[in-house]
Amino acid sequence: MSNPTAAGHTSPEVLKRMEKDLTKAGKVEENSVKHAMKDLAATEKSKTKAAKSADKAEHLLAKNQTKELKAAKAVNKATHSHDVALGNLQQVERNLKIKQQNDAKLAQELEMKKVRVEAAIKSQEVHNQEREEKLAHIKSEREAMSAST
Numbered sequence: 490m491s492n493p494t495a496a497g498h499t500s501p502e503v504l505k506r507m508e509k510d511l512t513k514a515g516k517v518e519e520n521s522v523k524h525a526m527k528d529l530a531a532t533e534k535s536k537t538k539a540a541k542s543a544d545k546a547e548h549l550l551a552k553n554q555t556k557e558l559k560a561a562k563a564v565n566k567a568t569h570s571h572d573v574a575l576g577n578l579q580q581v582e583r584n585l586k587i588k589q590q591n592d593a594k595l596a597q598e599l600e601m602k603k604v605r606v607e608a609a610i611k612s613q614e615v616h617n618q619e620r621e622e623k624l625a626h627i628k629s630e631r632e633a634m635s636a637s638t
Contacts, residue, residue, distance in 0.1 A: 499507075
């Protein structure tokens, strides 16, 4: 840029205009710097907010991971409890079936023994009758012998 004051004969209006232009350029530059500083401050504030928001999101993530882990443990525990209950149910069902089979076997055995006892009683009655008849016959023979003597 050439220096307009070097020629030495500048008019006062030109000098006043130059002074005004320089002052105006300084103000424009000052406003530009102020605007850049405001923009920088706003960006720093946004960056701080974003960092806080990211930190909050990290904490929320950690909290939800903990909740998910607890829920997974609860599901595993419930699954285990269900498996145990199912195993117990199956064992009880097997025991019931065994007991029912045993009951049926004993009922059949009871019927067979009842039939045998009834047969033994009938046989005893027949034998008792036969013995009574024999005893009566023996008694009458003894009485006949005693009467003949």
